[in-house]
Amino acid sequence: MGRGKIEIKRIENSNNRQVTYSKRRNGIIKKAREITVLCDAKVSLIIFGTSGKMHEYCSPSTTMSDILDGYQKASGRRLxxxxxxxxxxxxxxxxxxxxxxxxxxxxxxxxxxxxxxxxxxxxxxxxxxxxxxxxx
Structure with missing residues (x-):
């Protein structure tokens, strides 16, 4: 049985917002690891919370710099x-x-x-x- 749908809007209660942020951050990092292992994809993920604290994940087969250089070349955008x-x-x-x-x-x-x-x-x-x- 699946979970109920939630309305995507800002969570007003700061404690609930922080708990949700932490759980979803860990979930998205877990998904990034999974897609790296399952599909041999090169994944780079950077997350900044409201406090300014940074969390990151980068596939073991590459570096953040390589990912950003590849993005810059593929998109034509100067980072x-x-x-x-x-x-x-x-x-x-x-x-x-x-x-x-x-x-x-x-x-x-x-x-x-x-x-x-x-x-x-x-x-x-x-x-x-x-x-x-x-x-x-």
Whole structure:
């Protein structure tokens, strides 16, 4: 026996609305997983609740970025402009710069250690109390 039909309209009671949102969100994520497994479809789902909290699902065989790129190519719609593309490239370059900086710091420490080892032994050893001989 099926369930009764409900009128699709905003639920006024906030507690009931939140419970319904949570149950339906979980249900739609479950359906996305099922269609991925049953049909080998590439599925991506993003849900934002009224609080701003994000929930997402993406098929294991793909990435969200691949899905969005495919959508952009298939539909001919630009999802983001050149500014966003530039920011994406800058973020990637920033990651590369961090790696280069860390490598440079490593080489600098290596050079300093090498220079220290090349110093004459007399310059490396400094007495902790230089006036110790004078006191005796």
């Amino acid at each position: 983001w402009d050149a500014k966003h593309e530039h920011q994406k490239e800058m973020a990637a370059m920033g990651g590369n710069m961090r790696g280069i900086h860390e490598e440079a710091m490593y080489h600098q420490r290596e050079r300093e250690d090498y220079e220290y080892q090349q110093m004459p032994f007399a310059l490396r050893v400094q007495p902790m109390q230089p006036n110790l001989h004078e006191r005796m």
